[in-house]
Amino acid sequence: YLNPESDPLEVDTKFWELRDSIVQCELLVLRLLQFRVSFNHPHKYLLHYLVSIKNWMNRHIWERNPISTVSWALLRDxxxxxxxxxxxxQHIAVAVLYFALQSYGVEVPGNENAEKEWWKVRVPEFTIN
Structure with a gap:
């Protein structure tokens, strides 16, 4: 019980109205999601990208700027x-990390001399537009 002190809900018209309204809300959410209820989450990609970027970065720059915290916040948002x-x-994970780096003016070391931008190494088809 959610409310152990209260009496159980009687199976009457109110019960069926509540049940039907919940079903209607669920159907609305499914329609809004276009019935796509399982998808690949960007969290695992962001974790991998953060670890690799952190290993490239100067430790002091990484500790001074909350790149990781901001990236996770942007991903949640x-x-x-x-x-x-x-x-x-993968695109969402790269985008939030890119935006977090840009927000603090942090450059990935060696990116200016590299053949590919750091995000192209992670996701080749990704473009910054």
């Missing part, structure tokens, strides 16, 4: 809209 449904998980 991306679930407030339909971004997780419209874009691939």
């Amino acid at each position: 991306s679930y407030l809209g339909d971004i997780c449904l419209r874009f691939e998980a």
